[in-house]
Amino acid sequence: MNHKNRLPDRRSTRLFLTLLICNLLFSIAITAQGENENWHIPDLSGKYKAHPNGVFVELADSIPIRGTLYRIRVPKNWNGFLISDLDYYKSADSHRNVKLLEMGYALSGTKRRAGRMLAYDPAHEIHDLISVLDIFEANFGKPRRTIQLGCSGGGTVTIAMAEIHPDRIDGAIALCGATSxxxxxxxxxxxxxxxxxxxxxxxxxxxxxxxxxxxxxxxxxxxxxxxxxxxxxxxxxxxxxxxxxxxxxxxxxxxxxxxxxxxxxxxxxxxxxxxxxxxxxxxxxxxxxxxxxxxxxxxxxxxxxxxxxxxxxxxxxxxxxxxxxxxxxxxxxxxxxxxxxxxxxxxxxxxxxxxWWSKPGRTHIGEPKIPFLRLSTSGDGLVYPAMVKGYEDLVVKNGYSELFRSAYVNRWGHCTFTVGEWLAAIETLKQRIDSGVWPSTKPANLNKLSKKLDPDSKSEYFKFKTVKKYNRTWVPGIEDFIGDNE
Known part of the structure; x- marks a missing residue:
């Protein structure tokens, strides 16, 4: 019998029609309930609510199925920019993030997953961030511009986002981010x-x-x-x-x-x-x-x-x-x-x-497709600053130099940036996104911008003497991707 031309029997037809009707009834029910009944839609019908740290709407919930906690805040004076950060859930009330709200930025992000130490996967963290961006758009509309940023593990996923998700973000700032x-x-x-x-x-x-x-x-x-x-x-x-x-x-x-x-x-x-x-x-x-x-x-x-x-x-x-x-x-x-x-x-x-590591989102290949600023502290003993040199060389080789800039802060420790240094990086990238041209990323200019945006902060951008060539650049080939051990 020719199965390709076989007509469905009555039982199959009834089952198909039943499923179709149930689906339509479910859609009608959801519409009738209104958006506020949906799991991720907050009640935004009232005025923006006052909060000790400003006037904004907040949405804090968990991503269905995966259960990752997330938080979103949109200020009353929203400037159309959204800043997405892997670690925003816990850092929302930090001086830096409160100041960004005051400046008109909306912010969103997640809490790192439980069990991350034993089951680390930056590709999963990227998936969570994309889900939060979807939730943001469903609630508040599409931002005029979206910036992905993050420090440490947040920097790691930011580098990958710049390479594989240019459709979802307009710029990226990775601070002390590793290629694992x-x-x-x-x-x-x-x-x-x-x-x-x-x-x-x-x-x-x-x-x-x-x-x-x-x-x-x-x-x-x-x-x-x-x-x-x-x-x-x-x-x-x-x-x-x-x-x-x-x-x-x-x-x-x-x-x-x-x-x-x-x-x-x-x-x-x-x-x-x-x-x-x-x-x-x-x-x-x-x-x-x-x-x-x-x-x-x-x-x-x-x-x-x-x-x-x-x-x-x-x-x-x-x-x-x-x-x-x-x-x-x-x-x-x-x-x-x-x-x-x-x-x-x-x-x-x-x-x-x-x-495993060769899959997209888990490593980096030096192809940022949106404006990307990478920052490091000179005294980072965990995420070695020499890695930036390896990434820069790949960017040049691959022809993405116009989209990439790097800068260094002269300070001991991992992710020890001041509020002013963060704000200078964000403003620099914002100008690049808006104008299509990089403003100066020389240390003197970044320090001047930092002091302007937060006069109380130290600002120690400087010219860093790095290695001649980074030793451990690895871009996976087809043999790595398919698991060839020879």
Whole structure:
């Protein structure tokens, strides 16, 4: 029998008509109830309600099925711009976001999902942000312009949004945002140097997030590094690890343990390298790349095929001068140590992990399709500022330079921007969106704009001396996407 030409029987016809009628009745019922009965439509019939932090309409709820919490606020003096932020749910009452409401910006965003540490997925976070944009438009209409911004994990999804969702946003600002596979391997490189030269027996992969095993590993690494700092040879090797790994010599969490060093002063610079390294050794507080390792099925870190001599050449020029001086003073061979590192057994990534991370939204390829401003603090020990250099080079190679700008703030810590520095970035991008031309992003101009928008804030944009070439740029190929392990 020719099924293609077969007519439906009576039972199929009745079922089809029944479903059609039910669907129509449901639609009529929803219309009759009115918009205010829908799960995501608030009662906007009254006046804007006064709030301790301003006069605005607020909508706070959860996304159906996934349950992600979100918050939206639209001020009475809305200027037509919407700012979307991964972390807006919890930061809504911050000084920065209250000031943005006063300036007429609508704001929206989510709360990070429960269990994120053990099941991190930036693609899911992007899906949540798109859902919130849909909810915003259903309630308040389409914004004149939408800016996606965020810091840390919020910066990570912002970079991806600029590349894969130019249909939903008009501009993007990523602050201290990582490309996760890049970050994981940059993290690996410095520890690989330390393992090869100082502690071959200690683990640097698959370290537990907590528990007695993690505590023992953390204690062992602390003892190794502290002992190394007491000898000329050890100090030279600590400096080499920071330089090859392209970590910041002055950067970490909490309060800065030492002043920002003079990069031409060998003693100052090496001391700062040591203090930064100690603060970033394995512990419960340094989970940044552990969550990346846990995200995918399999291990994403690898250094197969890496030439660590070449990686050293790409390092910060002033760091390298310090390394070479320290090796000379210690009377040991720099060439010999790099050979030893190159000869040390390597780590291979699992094809399943590369495949998982190669999917859109989980990594970045250097193709921003809307105006995109990227900011970093110079003292960020978690999301290495050197990654920005890798992204910039991809942007140039791919022909997107006119859409991209970067800027740096001279400050210790991760996401430690002042309100004025945030506002200057937002205003700069707004001008670029409105005019089609970038205003100046030179440090002096950004500092002037920052002080104008928030006179009480410090503003420390500056010209940052970065690495010659970033070592860990990875753009997945077809073999990664399909999971070819060869």
């Amino acid at each position: 596979p890049w970050m994981a391997n940059t993290h690996l490189d410095a520890f690989f140097v330390l393992k090869a030269l100082l502690a071959p027996e200690l683990p640097i992969l698959d370290i537990p997030l907590k528990g007695l095993e993690m505590q023992k590993i953390a204690q062992d690494w602390q003892e190794v590094v502290r002992a190394a700092q007491q000898t000329p040879e050890g100090r030279a090797r600590i400096a080499l690890a920071i330089t090859i790994g392209q970590w910041q010599a002055w950067g970490g969490k909490g309060e800065a343990p030492v002043p920002n060093p003079n990069l031409k002063n060998t003693m100052e610079l090496q001391k700062s390298m040591y203090e930064s390294l100690v603060g970033l050794l394995p512990s419960r507080g340094t989970f940044g790349t552990t969550m990346i390792e846990l995200a995918a099925p399999g291990q994403i870190k690898w250094n197969t095929g890496v030439d660590y001599r070449e990686f050293y050449k790409n390092g910060n020029e002033l760091y390298k001068k310090t390394v070479e001086k320290l090796y000379k003073e210690a009377g040991i061979s720099l060439r010999g140590d790099i050979d030893k590192i190159n000869d040390f057994p390597r780590f291979k990534a699992d094809a399943s992990a590369k495949q």
